[in-house]
Amino acid sequence: MPNLIRDLHFAKILKGQGVWMRILSVRSFAVMAAALVVFGVSGSSWARTVKSRVQAGLKSSMHLKTPMRGEDVVPGVMPAEIAASGSTTPVPKDGKPYELRMTNLHTGENLDIVYRIGNTYLPEALEKLNYFLRDHNTQDVSNYDPKEFDVLHAMMARLGKLNGVIEIVCGYRTSETNAALRQNSPQTGVAEHSQHMEGHAIDLRVPGVPTARLRDAALSLQAGGVGYYPVSQFVHVDVGPVREWVFGSKQRRTIVAQTRRARSSRNLAVAGQ
Numbered sequence: 001m002p003n004l005i006r007d008l009h010f011a012k013i014l015k016g017q018g019v020w021m022r023i024l025s026v027r028s029f030a031v032m033a034a035a036l037v038v039f040g041v042s043g044s045s046w047a048r049t050v051k052s053r054v055q056a057g058l059k060s061s062m063h064l065k066t067p068m069r070g071e072d073v074v075p076g077v078m079p080a081e082i083a084a085s086g087s088t089t090p091v092p093k094d095g096k097p098y099e100l101r102m103t104n105l106h107t108g109e110n111l112d113i114v115y116r117i118g119n120t121y122l123p124e125a126l127e128k129l130n131y132f133l134r135d136h137n138t139q140d141v142s143n144y145d146p147k148e149f150d151v152l153h154a155m156m157a158r159l160g161k162l163n164g165v166i167e168i169v170c171g172y173r174t175s176e177t178n179a180a181l182r183q184n185s186p187q188t189g190v191a192e193h194s195q196h197m198e199g200h201a202i203d204l205r206v207p208g209v210p211t212a213r214l215r216d217a218a219l220s221l222q223a224g225g226v227g228y229y230p231v232s233q234f235v236h237v238d239v240g241p242v243r244e245w246v247f248g249s250k251q252r253r254t255i256v257a258q259t260r261r262a263r264s265s266r267n268l269a270v271a272g273q
Contacts, residue, residue, distance in 0.1 A: 068220040071157035075147045076119045092118040098153050100129075101165045106136040121146050133171030133202065137180075142172040142199035147239045151223050152202070155237070158217045159209055169203035169234045172196060189247035195225065201238035203229075211235060219244060 076098075079091060095118020102111045111132045115125040126146060134141045156162050173181070173196040181190045195201035206214055211228070214235045218226040227236030231248035 068158045068217055071154040073150050073154045073221050073223040075150055076116050076121050078121050079123065082120060091120050100149060100152060102132065102168055103165055104132060104168045115149050135172050135174045135177050137177045138174050140174050144199040145239050148200060148202060151221060151237055151239060154221055155217045158220060161206060161209065164206055167205040167207065169205060170196060171202055172199055195238040195240045200240055201236060203234050203236050205234050
């Protein structure tokens with residue numbers, strides 16, 4: 001009999017707790033509903049807001065750029081341009097030497113070369129660089145935009161690695177090589193209209209420098225496109241429009257961009273005219 005009384009008493013307690021749980025649940029729902037009414041947010045739009053904020057957070061934390069200062073990209077001039085201006089000393093003897101050290105991962109070739117002195121490019125050195133960066137599949141050579149070399153030099157300066165070696169993952173690509181890469185390796189992120197075909201881009205690594213830091217150095221220059229390939233562990237640097245993207249891992253091909261802001265600015269300018 002005492003056990004029966006105890007069980008009945010326990011059942012009443014549980015029943016009372018159930019009532020209170022239902023009351024709390026109703027009150028919680030009411031509070032949430034009131035909040036949604038006050039803030040003017042429906043359930044579905046609230047979910048979309050949360051999702052967009054999460055995505056924005058992921059995008060903003062996709063890379064944490066460390067501010068970098070140092071050498072800027074200031075393109076030089078060719079001797080012919082200086083001569084045309086009437087100068088009698090096309091190549092200054094006491095100018096700052098711009099030197100690059102490279103190794104080509106496909107050909108095994110190494111190059112240590114001064115391609116510019118002061119404000120003047122050295123044509124013979126540029127020819128050697130063009131050959132060094134040739135399409136290793138077809139042996140075709142392109143005429144690289146010298147500004148690309150200035151970008152590499154400034155990037156290495158900001159890294160504090162002026163004596164470091166740049167490993168060339170990819171230099172010039174013919175349209176045939178580019179098409180073959182797109183067809184045979186669709187997961188590598190090869191663009192249809194790649195800057196590599198114009199002699200405006202280089203994919204690279206620098207031994208001893210994390211890929212993310214290499215990307216940050218390139219981005220700090222604001223001198224062209226920067227592609228970050230965390231899986232393949234290299235950075236794409238070009239002298240095309242200023243933009244950036246990530247390829248690989250979970251991102252696939254995410255274009256983040258100053259490009260969008262530039263387009264927006266152009267649209268606003270047009271609208272204001």
